[in-house]
Amino acid sequence: MATQYEIRGTNAKEISASVERGVADGSLPPGSALPPVRALAERLGVSPGTVAASYKELRGRGIVLTRGRGGTVVAEAPAVASRRPPKVPAGLRDLAGGHPDPVFLPDAAPSVWVSPGARSHRASPRLPRLEELTRAWYERDGVPSGDVTFAHSALDCVARLLSVELRPGDAVAMEDPGYHHLLDLVSALGLRSVPVAVDDEGIRPDALRAAVRAGVRAVICGPRSQNPYGGCFSAQRRDALVEVLAEAPDVLVIENDHAAEIAGVPLHSLTAGGLTRWAQVRTVTKYLGTDLRWAAMACDAVTLARHDGRLLLTSGWVSHALQETVVSLLTDPAAQDLVRQANAAYTLRRRTLLDELARHGIAAHGASGLNVWVPVRDEAAVVNGLRSSGWWVAAGARFRLAAGPGVRVTAAELPPSEAGRFAADFAAALGERQATYGG
Structure with a gap:
């Protein structure tokens, strides 16, 4: 479809930014045709090479795509339900x-006290007792615990991190095969998944190196209980991956240790390797209760500030009643x-x-x-x-x-x-x- 949005700029960066603004505010909806390179160059008074460079950047970030004789158009919105599992047939x-x-899940959570009255917990979002238990949990496995916070689930936490750190079109290194909900999430946020092959020791260093050199902005991986392959980092694999990541200190590394207590193997975490930008997310849903939508995150100070800043603007905090329940179960023999x-x-x-x-x-x-x-x-x-x-x-x-x-x-x-x-x-x-x- 033709568009009336007026693209502006005198260099490739400004032109790309102008198109991105139009996409973000809805002036350039999915399927909108951008002007031909020479036509836009003539109108803006720049060289065709400048416009071509801006379109190339936009294509690389997934914001536009080229359809041959159909020209350059704004990319369609990502599908968010393409990987849903089919319903289990009856009798199987x-x-x-x-x-x-279910036999290994607690029958019921202990009774918890709910704070009375209508008041906000934004000033003290984390229960001190749960924060103390969380720090000890991480320290036991060698994960730095100087900065910790809470979220409503692992996916909630990862979504918040990606939304504050990356922009639509940015690339994320994803395990392949990997957790289907994470693959959906990356797509739904308008990000590009770069597949990284895995084996029995988790993501492969050669595949990660290729992704890093291709310009990924973040890496999402499972240090153990990798879903669906089951891989787990050995100490040697962890060291090799840290060496690769040293080439790109600005890349955010997110570890999803979703089954920490029932993984069956020790943890060899990338977070112990001196990374600049990192986060490790843990949940309790696999072994304390599938309805306990609580996650913990240990991370660097910058990541903490960005995550909690966005949390403050949205839900504000994780329910204190839920936190009390988690404390009760973590301390119940x-x-x-x-x-x-x-x-x-x-x-x-x-x-x-x-x-x-x-x-x-x-x-x-x-x-x-x-x-x-x-x-x-x-x-x-x-x-x-x-x-x-x-x-x-x-x-x-x-x-x-x-x-x-x-x-x-x-x-x-x-x-x-x-x-x-x-x-x-x-x-x-x-x-x-x-x-x-x-x-």
Whole structure:
């Protein structure tokens, strides 16, 4: 569509900024056609090369795209629901959801006292007792705890960080395969995902180096319990990644340690490597209660100020009643005993599943956490084959950017006594090509 918005500027930077302002305020909605390079150059009294340079910058940041003879147009708004999981068919065992086993979750949170009256907690958003527990939690694992804060969930925290640090079109290094909600979030914020390959030790240094040199502004990664692959940083991998990140001290590194207490492995965090800009986010939903929408974040001082400044302008604080509940569960011996039981059980279930799949010649990955990733050639064939045997697993498409196909199996809800039958059914779904499919 043609546009009446008047683009201004005398150099490439000013022209790009003018277009971006038009996009931001709605004067240039998605699909709006920008003037041809020579026409705009003539109108502004600049060289065609100057306009071409501004359009190139805008394309690189995802704000516009070129459609050949269709010219340059404003990019469409990102889709935000393209990776939603399908509904679990009735009568199937659900091994697709990534959920914890309810048997290891506390039956009910202890009663908490709710402050009376109508008043704001903006002046004291964090309960001192919970802040104290949070600092000790991080310090136990070697994460610097000088600056900590709270959010409503890991995704809430990451969204706030990205929105205050980056602009639409900026690039973010994302694990591939990676957590589908994070992939959706980056897209919804108008940012570009740069895929970074992972293995059993987490993101690969060579892939991260390529992303850093391509100009990413942020990196989001899981130091353990990587979802869906299950990778976890070793000390050697952590050191290699810190060396890569030293090339770009202004890049914000966000670690999502979402299953800290039930990962089954120790933490080797990038945050202990002297990074300039960093944050580590933790939640309790996987082992204290799926409805406990609370997250903790340790970070550098600049990141803290930017995060809390935006939080102050929006929700203001995390409910003190919720914080009291988290304190109660973190200090309740029975709840903490369940967490220890869960950690041991999930480790056993994951390893048993891997061993049973290996007995059938099926290679799989799951060094930590709740899930196992199985590379396959045809995701739909495997999902449908297992469905016919009564199992429901997650097709890998919604977790992938450029990685090869696979399926995710949530081992947390598969007792060892059933792992052998599941592995046999998996092999049957692969048929005669099981070794090729599983490799």
